[in-house]
Amino acid sequence: MQKNVLRSGIELSELGLGCMSLGTDIKQAEPIIERAIEQGITYFDTADIYDKGVNEDIVGSVLKKYQDRSDIVIGTKVGNHLADDGYPLWDPSKAYIKEAVKGSLKRLGLDHLDLYQLHGGTIDDPLDETISAFDELKQEGIVRAYGISSVRPNVIDYYLKHSDIETLMSQFNLIDNRPEALLDDVHAKKVKVLARGPVFKGLLTTNSNQALDDKFSEGVFDYTYQELGETIASIKEIENNLSSLTFNYLTSHDALGSIIVGASHVDQLDENVENYKRSKDISLEKLKAARNRVKNLEYTQHLK
Ligand SMILES: NC(=O)c1ccc[n+]([C@@H]2O[C@H](COP(=O)([O-])OP(=O)(O)OC[C@H]3O[C@@H](n4cnc5c(N)ncnc54)[C@H](OP(=O)(O)O)[C@@H]3O)[C@@H](O)[C@H]2O)c1
Structure with missing residues (x-):
């Protein structure tokens, strides 16, 4: 598995496991995490808020046996x-x-965190105070690196200019291509993008028809439900393997740190890893053709 390196030297597997959809039963979550490790995934994304702390508890207790790694x-x-x-x-x-x-340290069973991220935020936050909190945690050796998770251009711009963030987590996939507009600035600051929602809740998988009906019945962004269905059908004419296509799209950007893909079953995880491997074989011509068939989305809010 390819690794991408943050400024601080932390190495992230190019495919990471988004732990949010693991559920609250450790018996179901553990095999997914274990399989991820077997498959070469070494980056795990969680948050204190996921399942009110239970997600950190589960991730911490399953990964405890690997603490020497x-x-x-x-x-x-x-x-x-x-x-x-x-x-x-x-x-x-x-x-x-x-x-x-x-x-978080207690629930994860750690004495320091590799990566600590602000989970959202607005331009009206006390931004310098927040940045100073992360800087202090870094100086104190409690966190090795910090970042933000945001889809707000004004907030992202402030952190890029005034903080030492090393990661920016944003929803990013072939359909939600809004982050493209940020990538030059992000890359110039040597910040790495953590692409969440890479398979767009299943829309960009073999289960796309079901996901379209179940999760996108109201459409999304500039797409009506019908347009989204037509677009998916149209890009499938170019490449039937939608997951490999979206993974190839994401890895084509130099700023990519890790693709944070969620899975609620081991089978999904296996499929995602297999499609990540296959994504390396997709030609630039196919990628360009598929990219031309999706809309150019732009952030429309929180610009200033
Ligand atoms: N603000 C933030 O910081 C933020 C927000 C959201 C997410 N995240 C992080 O990003 C991670 C990924 O986000 P996400 O879960 O929204 O996006 P995602 O990875 O695009 O979607 C994951 C969901 O897609 C479906 N799926 C995955 N692989 C599949 C496959 N091979 N075949 C069919 N369906 C498949 C599953 O849905 P079903 O379970 O319904 O089958 C799975 O729960 C999260 O786990 C979390 O760690 C961060």
Whole structure:
């Protein structure tokens, strides 16, 4: 498995496991994580908010036996805490971040984090205070590197200019190609993109028809449901293996750090790894032809 290196030297497997869809039963989650390791995946993405901390608990306890392996990298996220009514409350304050990291370390069973990311945020946040929290955690050796997860150009721009982020996590796939517009700036700052939603909840898999009906019945972004179906059919004429196509599209960008693909079953994981391997065989001509058949999406909000 190819590795992509962050500025701090942390190596991420080019295909990472998005742990959000593992569920809360460790008996179901463990085989998926174990299989990911067998398949050469060494980067695992979680967040304190996933299943109210249970996801970090599960990831931590399954990966505990690999703690001697320096190549296994876990990234988690902070910024939302659960209010008493169970709803997430946004809090990017330094006091909160520096307290919350202790909970993530405990649940993951670690004494430091490889990668800590701000889980969202707006331009109205106390941005310099938030950045200072991450800088301090780095200086204190509690985190090795930090990043943000955002789809807001104004927020991303601020962090690129005023912080030491090493990663930007954003939804990114052949259909949701909005991040393309950010990539020159991201790459210039030697920041790596963590592409979440690479198979677009199953739309870019062999299960595309079902995913289209179940998850995109209202359409998405500039696409109506019908347009999305037609576009999927049209790119399938070029390459039937939609997952390999979207993985090839993502790896064609120099700024890519890792493709964070989720899986709720071992079979899905196996299929995703196989399609990642096959993606290397897709020609540039096919990629260009497929890219020409999808819309050029742009971020329309949070620009300033
Ligand atoms: N703001 C953030 O930071 C943020 C937000 C969202 C996600 N994430 C991270 O990114 C990861 C991936 O995001 P995502 O789950 O939205 O996107 P995704 O990887 O595009 O979709 C994962 C889902 O797609 C389906 N799927 C995956 N492989 C499949 C296959 N081979 N065949 C058929 N269906 C397949 C499964 O749905 P079913 O389970 O329905 O079968 C799976 O749960 C998450 O796990 C999480 O770690 C971060």
